[in-house]
Amino acid sequence: MFKKIGFTNKWSVISFFLIILILMPSVFILIGFFNPISDTWLHIRRYLLKDYIYNSVILVFFTGLFSIIIGVSLAWFVNAYDFKYSNFFKWGLILPLAVPPYIGSYTYVGLLNYTGVIQTFLRNNFELVLNQSYFNIMSLSGAIFIYTIFLYPYVFLITHAFLQKQSASLVEVSKTLGKSPISIFFRIILPISRGAYVAGTTLVVLEVLNDYGVVKYFGISTFSTSIFQTWFSLGDINSAIRLSVYLMAFVIIVLFLEKLSRGGKQYSYSNTKIKPLKAKKLTGWKNWSMFIYAFTVISLGFIIPVLQLIYWSIISYGKILNMNIIQTVLNSIGVSLVGSFIILVAAVIIANTVRIKKNILTKNYARIAVLGYSIPGAVIAVGVMIFFLKMDNFIQLISGQNNMLLLSSSIFMLIFAYLIRFLAIGYNSVESGFNKIGTDFHEASRTLGNGITKTFFKVDLPMMKPALMSGFLLVSIEILKELPLTLILRPFNFNTLATRAFEYANDEMIHESAILSLILIFISVILVYSLTYIKKKGR
Template identity: 35%
Template structure:
């Protein structure tokens, strides 16, 4: 009986695939969680008594402040672009996305150099981070608002409500689950933030992790801080899941009537333009303009051979990571599609939690696992002691896989949801094996989703800072690490050149993705 039960659980090769991927990407996170129960060190006791309260309070205040400001910037602009017609509306609809191409630490460095001590406080940090992250709210809100039925607004009008009363009483409550999902992404980015809080000297969990390791020299204390931060992340993940289950709204069975845009004239039209232009001004135009000014002052003196080396390193590691994550995402989602095991979908969801974990936490967990593997390999090959995986390109790419698998998995999963199971049944009846069906049927249908997966992972990897700083190989510099280091040393002119390279590559990737989706 036991043998039959065991065989029933393990004979499904697709479930084994899910299980292996789950173990591969979950080990660093599980390691961090286990460290909570280790005996405390003197450094940890010092942090617990003197610093931990500041870390908790500052992290919460920064998160709440950024959440409120991103909602204030993202929702009104999305509503205006979706339901009204005013000067330059179409252009602003595209421009409002552009701040996503700017890493938060670059925006923070620009405003620090321009405004000095006036912006180097909690309010300044909230503003510079929110002006970069509000597109998460804007994109999701706009998508929901544009799909709202005109019938909803007509019913509200019959009840005597104007356009804005309809928005607050009907449209916004209907959009709340989706908006909360965008807000969850914003909060995850805030918890991952290191550059901005480092520049503005704000003690958050992420900054505390770096301080415990590099200043106090206590990896154990850094691991315990990572574990505390991970508990906060899991709380937010649970809250987001609960909110999604509690609030579910569906369109009627008939096709919704498209919203008729109202043309705003005169002062109303220009007020709408101002509301939508302000986030673009402070989130993209001013930072990029300042970066161009800095770059122009030293353009001829810049060491271009070194710049080419930085670009090569950045593009190489981002491309390698994007290819690996795309392949793993395809394999994972295809296994979930075919596996009938009750635990298959659950394990796949847990395997993609890495994006919710800050990069510094994943870096610490991955580093400890890689060091353990290095020690084990060295014990078998004592003549070749050294770094096998830790502080190597392979170890860095592995950590990117743990963190960004969710980024790559979501477009692939979305594409497969639109492919009927009847295609699989027809392929089986025609004598095709599962692997043959994957290459001949599914992958051609998922072509646009695969491109989206690659580009999204490529851009996120290119901009990632905390994880790269901790795990990069010795003497391996990227555009992100060089920009951070130059800005931290107040060498803003050089930082301007490398920052423009990051923004340029990010904008190019966004343009290619948008062009591909239209085609």
């Protein structure tokens, strides 16, 4: 019977149990959906739901749109043209990814408000007091700006990597046919890179839907703030679950519409012959305007916020008591390394099973593996907490030891939550790695009588190294910046850079949070840089 559903080797057995494990918390959550409707829910539906939907849709639509415009145009420019510092921009434009949006939002508010550097300068030097609404970033459009400028790198990163490898021959053919650069961009580049930027935009959209810090600070009600509100302020977990099911439905509709719009005409284009595009050297005003465009983006997304944070760190340096910074840094690094490692291992096991055993069961593995990315952090937190407490009860039952929470008071709970939340990112990297190496070598090795496991370690793994490393780094950056799960699920005395920076900022001590934010950004920058280094070498 086990053979029937594909339990023919270790890989599929382990995959099966991993998938079950990943599904458990969602199951505990979904049970809540079938509870009867409460008064609170009627209240939410009557007074609040419209706002949630409106705000979420506006945020997602415009952030997605602007991220595509900025991400794709820049990815094309750095590939097709050789302008001032364009080699630096190839990786420099990813840097905004190192700044968590909530830190970015605190920084921009502090920069722009009445006591911030800009207004203070104008006031004290020119006695200029401008209308405050010019500086007000705490609005829907402000939130769109924050999300776009710190999240567009997802679109840039993936589109850039795609264009680097795939566009050369098509572009050269079009050139010989006499097409203008603008027509090449709109008629060739945009259609062929569609898969790449849609993948990037999907990540942006899911980040926006899940973000809690920015919208909470700006006072905008979205699905993610309302889930926390309903669960905590109204104490109604069932209505909170109802809202998250709505949110997940929303995500699924977005993904479905995207697929539908592509219809039959899929311009997927890929070529195994990798040939880099020859960049055209620019001179004069064209050279300068490209440089200014790229420099403006990187300034807004990285240089300006970092300078502001450095300034705050300097003025608040003496005030910070008892920071224990080293321990905090070690915690942050430790938890992201261990978390990423476990996520990558799980991703490899599942992806390898999917690749080798194609049946109804494994077909759905991939979908389940990426499911967690669309579930709001708060909901994962509850689900994981319930699941771990149930397991602890079970352990108590077997061991006969009462009053002990072995698992749910340990860091395993947090790492498991990361696994659910970020498996999608690890899985996508691993999957693209497997796609790239194909199955020829694998089958050759199997024909020679090697088992799946031996073949994996001897044949597949060495070829997969770049893909695994970049997956590892991407997940590490995410865990480093992660907030709601870490806040709720961490064990005693466990602080990370993200939680401490948030705590200070949340207590309206923005200057004090600056130094922790800076260290966090600095570590992320190292990871981002290693990421591009691997990509370069992998080429």
